[in-house]
Amino acid sequence: MNEIQIVKIVAAGKTKSNVKFDNGVTAAVYNGEIRKFDLVEGRFMPEDEYDELIQKVLGKRATKRAMHLLEKMDRTEKQVRDKLKQNGYPDDCIQIAVDYLYKFHYLDDERYARNYINGHQNCKSKQKLFMDLMSKGIDRETIEFSLEEEYEADEDSQIRKLLEKKKFDYENADQKEFKRVYSFLLRRGFKSSDILRQMKYKSDFYD
Secondary structure, X not given: OOEEEEEEEEEOOOOEEEEEEOOOOEEEEEHHHHHHOOOOOOOEEEHHHHHHHHHHHHHHHHHHHHHHHHHHOOOOHHHHHHHHHHOOOOHHHHHHHHHHHHHOOOOXXXXXXXXXXXXXXXXXXXXXXXXXXXXXXXXXXXXXHHHHHHOOOOHHHHHHHHHHHOOOOOXXXXXXXXXXXXXXXXXXXXXXXXXHHHOOOOHHHHO
């Protein structure tokens, strides 16, 4: 039977310690579990004990933690993985949690993308929505499909509404105000040509 050596144990607060194994895995383990599994630096741990710790104990805990995260708000797969990683769960435990979430439809990147588009398309451009969703770890194909299905906004109309919200008056705006509003709309992902057209662009502002 294969064995995994416990390389190092470092306290991580009053109740947990980070346990490093010779296979490169580091896991945050409660002190009670350290005693239960007899985790001692230098000890060679039988593979079946190691699997029990990783899969049945830490994998189960990672799954519960992931479900708790999703109770508060919907998240993408990447967001869940990143959060579990921050909490000290090794990759194998994170994969167990993610597989469970997909199996019971708690996790669905397409659903997340559709909801995000519907909730933000009135104040963000199509390009901005695309970049936002990419940054959340959703794959390009899913984003493009979701945009095709859900995006219905008229971007010229969006720009005009945002200009009204900013109380922008192109006839009386000075250069500073013009640049401030122009930059705001650029950050929302709108094309420069569309912004300038709606702002009744005056070339002397950038002379």
